[in-house]
Amino acid sequence: MTNELRLGIAGLGTVGSGVLRILRDNAELIAARSGRRITPVAVSARDRSRDRGVNLDGLAWEDDPTALARRPDIDLFIEVMGGHEGAARASTEAALAAGKDVVSANKALLAHHGQALALAAESAGRVIRFEAAVAGGIPVIKALTEGLAANRITRVMGVMNGTCNYILTRMEETGQGYNVLFEECARLGYLEADPNLDVGGIDAGHKLSLLSAIAFGTQVDFANVEIEGITAITLDDIRHAGDMGFRIKLLGVAQMTGRGLEQRMSPCLVPAGSPLGQLQGGTNMVVLEGDAVGQIVLRGPGAGSGPTASAVMADVIDIARGIRLPTFGQPAATLRAARAARAAVAAPYYLRLSLQDKPGALAKVARVLGDAGISIDRMRQYGHDDTAAPVLIVTHKCTRTTLDEAIAGLAGTGVVEGPPVALRIEAV
Amino acid sequence: MTNELRLGIAGLGTVGSGVLRILRDNAELIAARSGRRITPVAVSARDRSRDRGVNLDGLAWEDDPTALARRPDIDLFIEVMGGHEGAARASTEAALAAGKDVVSANKALLAHHGQALALAAESAGRVIRFEAAVAGGIPVIKALTEGLAANRITRVMGVMNGTCNYILTRMEETGQGYNVLFEECARLGYLEADPNLDVGGIDAGHKLSLLSAIAFGTQVDFANVEIEGITAITLDDIRHAGDMGFRIKLLGVAQMTGRGLEQRMSPCLVPAGSPLGQLQGGTNMVVLEGDAVGQIVLRGPGAGSGPTASAVMADVIDIARGIRLPTFGQPAATLRAARAARAAVAAPYYLRLSLQDKPGALAKVARVLGDAGISIDRMRQYGHDDTAAPVLIVTHKCTRTTLDEAIAGLAGTGVVEGPPVALRIEAV
Numbered sequence: 001m002t003n004e005l006r007l008g009i010a011g012l013g014t015v016g017s018g019v020l021r022i023l024r025d026n027a028e029l030i031a032a033r034s035g036r037r038i039t040p041v042a043v044s045a046r047d048r049s050r051d052r053g054v055n056l057d058g059l060a061w062e063d064d065p066t067a068l069a070r071r072p073d074i075d076l077f078i079e080v081m082g083g084h085e086g087a088a089r090a091s092t093e094a095a096l097a098a099g100k101d102v103v104s105a106n107k108a109l110l111a112h113h114g115q116a117l118a119l120a121a122e123s124a125g126r127v128i129r130f131e132a133a134v135a136g137g138i139p140v141i142k143a144l145t146e147g148l149a150a151n152r153i154t155r156v157m158g159v160m161n162g163t164c165n166y167i168l169t170r171m172e173e174t175g176q177g178y179n180v181l182f183e184e185c186a187r188l189g190y191l192e193a194d195p196n197l198d199v200g201g202i203d204a205g206h207k208l209s210l211l212s213a214i215a216f217g218t219q220v221d222f223a224n225v226e227i228e229g230i231t232a233i234t235l236d237d238i239r240h241a242g243d244m245g246f247r248i249k250l251l252g253v254a255q256m257t258g259r260g261l262e263q264r265m266s267p268c269l270v271p272a273g274s275p276l277g278q279l280q281g282g283t284n285m286v287v288l289e290g291d292a293v294g295q296i297v298l299r300g301p302g303a304g305s306g307p308t309a310s311a312v313m314a315d316v317i318d319i320a321r322g323i324r325l326p327t328f329g330q331p332a333a334t335l336r337a338a339r340a341a342r343a344a345v346a347a348p349y350y351l352r353l354s355l356q357d358k359p360g361a362l363a364k365v366a367r368v369l370g371d372a373g374i375s376i377d378r379m380r381q382y383g384h385d386d387t388a389a390p391v392l393i394v395t396h397k398c399t400r401t402t403l404d405e406a407i408a409g410l411a412g413t414g415v416v417e418g419p420p421v422a423l424r425i426e427a428v
Numbered sequence: 429m430t431n432e433l434r435l436g437i438a439g440l441g442t443v444g445s446g447v448l449r450i451l452r453d454n455a456e457l458i459a460a461r462s463g464r465r466i467t468p469v470a471v472s473a474r475d476r477s478r479d480r481g482v483n484l485d486g487l488a489w490e491d492d493p494t495a496l497a498r499r500p501d502i503d504l505f506i507e508v509m510g511g512h513e514g515a516a517r518a519s520t521e522a523a524l525a526a527g528k529d530v531v532s533a534n535k536a537l538l539a540h541h542g543q544a545l546a547l548a549a550e551s552a553g554r555v556i557r558f559e560a561a562v563a564g565g566i567p568v569i570k571a572l573t574e575g576l577a578a579n580r581i582t583r584v585m586g587v588m589n590g591t592c593n594y595i596l597t598r599m600e601e602t603g604q605g606y607n608v609l610f611e612e613c614a615r616l617g618y619l620e621a622d623p624n625l626d627v628g629g630i631d632a633g634h635k636l637s638l639l640s641a642i643a644f645g646t647q648v649d650f651a652n653v654e655i656e657g658i659t660a661i662t663l664d665d666i667r668h669a670g671d672m673g674f675r676i677k678l679l680g681v682a683q684m685t686g687r688g689l690e691q692r693m694s695p696c697l698v699p700a701g702s703p704l705g706q707l708q709g710g711t712n713m714v715v716l717e718g719d720a721v722g723q724i725v726l727r728g729p730g731a732g733s734g735p736t737a738s739a740v741m742a743d744v745i746d747i748a749r750g751i752r753l754p755t756f757g758q759p760a761a762t763l764r765a766a767r768a769a770r771a772a773v774a775a776p777y778y779l780r781l782s783l784q785d786k787p788g789a790l791a792k793v794a795r796v797l798g799d800a801g802i803s804i805d806r807m808r809q810y811g812h813d814d815t816a817a818p819v820l821i822v823t824h825k826c827t828r829t830t831l832d833e834a835i836a837g838l839a840g841t842g843v844v845e846g847p848p849v850a851l852r853i854e855a856v
Binding site: 018021022025026029030032033034035131137138139142143146147148149150151152217273275278290291292293294295296297298299300301304306307309310311313314316317318321322323324325329330331334 | 446449450453454457458460461462463559565566567570571574575576577578579580645701703706718719720721722723724725726727728729732734735737738739741742744745746749750751752753757758759762
């Protein structure tokens with residue numbers, strides 16, 4: 001066995017130490033499968049003295065990840081620090097410029113700079129792979145880029161933020177409200193340093209934008225992902241949705257429409273009996289739909305040391321085996337600029353509003369919806385013990401634009417209290 | 429774009445015509461992704477005159493698939509005829525000997541001759557890929573060989589025969605018996621020419637043996653897959669299992685034990701709420717478990733023209749892109765001969781027996797089980813209107829060997845009518 005592959009690892013948090021653990025525990029097996037020895041030679045992290053539960057003896061240390069990226073004794077640079085600017089960006093660019101292949105778990109970096117990095121990699125004759133950036137241990141980048149490569153992809157969907165799914169699941173299970181469970185996640189260490197990345201849907205939006213680029217042959221277009229977080233979801237919404245046979249999930253959906261690429265990351269109702277509806281807790285799920293294959297569903301751990309490191313190492317082993325693909329599955333220069341189609345795909349919506357207990361109130365709401373061209377599939381008014389009653393409406397298919405116009409109109413009726421909650425019902 | 433990849437396709441049934449359809453419909457997209465034009469140039473099938481709904485103009489015709497395999501104007505041979513001897517085997521061997529790469533959908537061929545074919549491919553410097561041979565459109569070979577390559581695989585499970593899952597699902601839904609639904613499948617064309625390949629568990633056993641080889645780095649060992657079909661499952665079994673919160677699935681399980689490799693394909697009880705338990709109809713599901721990643725679940729269509737052709741074409745595109753892996757993920761010479769461990773892994777069992785309505789009958793049964801060292805977790809005796817009562821027993825964990833000894837002992841009690849049905853309860 002010759003031709004050792006030498007790794008530099010920037011970041012020794014959960015993922016980086018997981019990578020070292022796999023390299024230690026499964027060294028023989030990995031060498032047998034890749035036909036080469038894969039060896040970590042140098043690392044970089046913020047705090048050299050911290051005990052990470054893995055042995056760093058024999059590994060060179062660099063305080064500066066960019067210096068690590070340029071070391072002549074590494075062939076492949078692993079970036080598992082995070083952050084879409086600063087050291088992560090600088091070191092990744094430096095690695096490519098220095099002729100190193102790159103494996104990254106950094107969805108934010110790729111969502112913001114994916115096209116530039118893909119071009120840089122190709123002009124340097126290097127590859128940049130990012131299986132760990134989307135849905136943790138699930139090999140979804142590989143399934144989409146390679147496994148479904150013969151398909152015209154028609155839709156990509158995913159529950160890709162475990163923390164949000166954990167909160168929504170626990171709300172249903174325990175009857176506790178969003179704020180209580182948010183605090184529980186904070187205590188359990190389930191939240192990013194900026195929690196809005198999780199509960200605001202941004203982290204999951206980053207991931208969706210990467211899947212879109214591969215699926216539709218378009219340049220990553222994170223700026224045009226319509227993002228809505230889970231912070232407005234109440235226990236009542238979860239109960240009402242349940243009564244109608246649905247569950248609420250923070251669901252990403254990307255599809256190519258006649259008007260362009262629609263990318264949405266928002267809380268949606270999905271049938272409780274569907275694979276997405278049955279996904280409980282912190283697990284991730286991605287649904288891929290293609291013209292030949294139909295529907296493929298992938299389910300697995302979306303975070304954690306072992307699963308994420310498994311995905312990082314899958315990319316490393318690919319490179320060790322000589323598998324060298326363009327970043328988004330085809331040469332970066334051939335990726336089209338995405339034409340964003342916001343609110344293009346019509347769907348039924350769940351609408352919850354608080355209706356004042358006055359004669360004719362419901363008629364006024366119905367008129368506003370009717371005037372906007374929105375027809376009502378079903379409606380429920382719940383019992384109440386104050387002056388306003390919760391009213392649930394499920395509409396027939398309409399676009400979000402039409403719905404938002406109608407919602408604006410509802411404010412003028414004088415019978416609706418506060419802003420209504422509108423959630424898409426996604427056909428899965 | 430240079431360096432065209434020229435295909436010869438042997439077999440123009442459901443799969444072969446699906447491949448031609450994808451090549452026609454998605455030619456531009458496939459060329460963009462693989463960086464090469466992929467062109468069918470010659471085909472072979474039994475009946476030249478049959479209308480297959482695809483245009484064969486411009487394609488050379490060979491009556492003999494082996495002649496097709498040797499044509500100097502093809503680079504890659506696609507074998508989608510089926511059968512583990514005869515023309516399928518001869519043409520595949522001829523293709524490798526003639527220096528062609530091979531893509532095969534033929535699980536029987538690979539289950540019986542996988543090691544020899546892998547050696548032949550490597551000595552010829554060619555590859556043989558077989559994504560379509562296991563679980564149709566699900567990219568499971570890729571997920572296991574590449575996506576989970578950094579993991580020590582601990583267990584592989586799968587529902588990989590859609591016809592069996594369709595029958596079991598419809599028995600539950602409709603209350604119709606096995607024989608009625610078997611006839612329905614025959615009418616719908618869901619059965620292989622030899623139906624025992626489906627309902628006898630052989631087809632699914634072939635698939636399991638291929639996954640085992642990749643997962644555990646062992647030579648394909650189909651002969652040691654313990655196979656039991658679904659023909660003995662009754663409506664009562666399905667109802668009783670349901671009463672206890674289980675569903676019955678024809679489930680393949682492969683795991684490496686201290687005593688060697690255990691491979692089983694048999695009807696098992698799985699929790700109704702688990703992903704495997706929720707799998708209804710003809711869909712397939714594969715569960716992969718690794719030391720780093722935990723559990724990954726893949727779900728999708730296990731058969732049909734589009735899905736199977738999608739998998740064939742994924743292999744073709746891999747080869748077009750220069751992805752060249754050993755057949756079972758590592759060089760054939762490094763695969764160890766599998767040491768078969770039959771009945772090694774202990775599990776709880778579901779036992780249904782027909783007990784004569786005599787005083788002391790149940791005590792006799794309990795004594796036989798107790799003497800064999802099998803303890804009872806729960807027991808139910810159902811109402812009855814004749815001289816024998818159905819009795820269900822769920823045992824604590826025991827090996828199949830122990831259980832079979834106890835079952836043999838039950839025959840000697842004189843109170844058990846007919847052979848008991850014993851189904852493993854698999855922890856999923």
